[in-house]
Amino acid sequence: MVKFLIINGPNLNMLGKREPGIYGSQSLSELEAELKKYGQQHQVELDFLQSNHEGVIIEALHQAEGRYNCIILNAGAFTHYSFAIRDAISAIRVPVIEVHLSNIYAREEFRHKSVLAPVTAGQISGFGTLSYILAIQGAIAMSRGGNSNGG
Template sequence: MKKVLVINGPNLNRLGVREPGVYGSKTLEDLEKELTNLGEEHGVVFTFVQSNHEGVLIDAIHEADEKVDGIIINPGAFTHYSYAIRDAIASISKPVIEVHISNIHKREEFRHHSVTAPVTVGQIVGLGLYGYHLAALALIQQIKGDE
């Protein structure tokens, strides 16, 4: 059975209460349940990591290279300046898709640039939590194509 790791960075544990006008009212738990259900439909197991600490995310990326078939990541604010997370993604052999709930290109200037996107297979922005579903479907298609 194929496995996908979903990594969420800083403040994403606050989904549902943090700026609901930007991020919506669903919680991280809601998202995880939805992706688990999507995985069951497609024969894929999703696992989840959320941390507000850069090193925890880097460790999760490194460990994933041996344990999963692909990664969906929302690095949160680390997107814009964490060369360490960028380098961790670049160091693994598994495909990674970057997701952002809001359209980072319509927000503050500092959010317009992603240092992590160039080392991913793709980036989905501005589609709310549905962006995770799209990333999951794209990743499922890519990793199941390897069978």
């Protein structure tokens, strides 16, 4: 069975409470339940990790080798400045898809730059929780022989 890891970074544990006008009213546990159901419908096993700590995310990326076919990563604010996470993505052969609930390019200027994008297989932003579904679809395609140019 195809297996993906979905990593959510800082403050994503506050989904549904933090700025619902931007991030929606669905909680992280509700999002994970929805994604798990979607994965089951498409014969994909999903594991989830949320951490507010950069090192935990880096360790999860390192440990993904040989365990997961793809990683879907919403690195939150780390997207814009974590060269350590970028280096961890570069160090593994597992493709990583970057996701964001909001359109980071339509927000504050500091959010317009992703230091992760150049080393990921792709980026999806601005579709709310659908961003994750689209990322799963992309990961399924890559796992079935599609191309990836990152990670």
